[in-house]
Amino acid sequence: MEIPLWILLIPLAFVLAFTFLFLLFNIFHLAKYGIVGRGAIGLILVYIVSYCFILVVGATAILDVTWTQSVPIKNLLPFTSGGSSSFGI
């Protein structure tokens, strides 16, 4: 029996949706209730830039993986048995 690697992307998608929603809530709160000035605008920009930065870095690492590959369950344990690398190493 084999486990397809793309299964790992399902929980990640939920986390992405959750964090993106919270990012929007934060921006909404600052935009609606913040005091007019550079501070609130700057904070919103910092939120967007840092979130995008982590997304881009994460996406770069994720794109290196062959997600269509499947891994036999017997190769999962023990860790030392390895299996063929998903990174093309």
Place this chain on the structure above:
Amino acid sequence: MINLSSLPNALPDEKIVLFLRRHWIDLLRIFVFSGVLFVLPVVAGTLIELANPNLIIHAFWGPALIVTLLAYLLVILVLTFTELTDYWLDVWIVTTERIINTEQNGLFNRVVSEMALYQVQDVTSETKGVLETFLTFGDVYIQTAAERERFEFKNIDNPDDVKIAITGLAKMCKARRGKEMLQNATDGIPE
């Protein structure tokens, strides 16, 4: 956004005297705590590599680690944002007429209340702790005559100065209101 130059329900000639946020030490706490949480995966990764170098290039556990790390970083980032928003939206404004208390507790709990300065009965400042004493920050409590919850300025800079300022403003406001009431009363008496 709230514009300080046009406060909601502003009275004529009302001017902002104090605009207060929590002390910068609260901001530092947020950054230090988040920084530790951001560094944690580096420590964990080093330990994992020392314990089992094959794990990171393993066909399944390698990608699993990447996904976990990305999810972890995003959650920590969003939690940091929420704390920063909470800090940024906790604001106390003292004008020549009233005190406006705005407190954000998390993302879905916001309290905005105001109190006329002539209602102020008692102002107490409290600096408790070593760090608070050296960095001169603490709380200010404002009590009215009415049986309502007292106002609390949490972790503000120079609480003693704020207390003195509010007490002075309240006295001036009461004197002004007294004069206005006297004027109104004398205006009503027929000659």
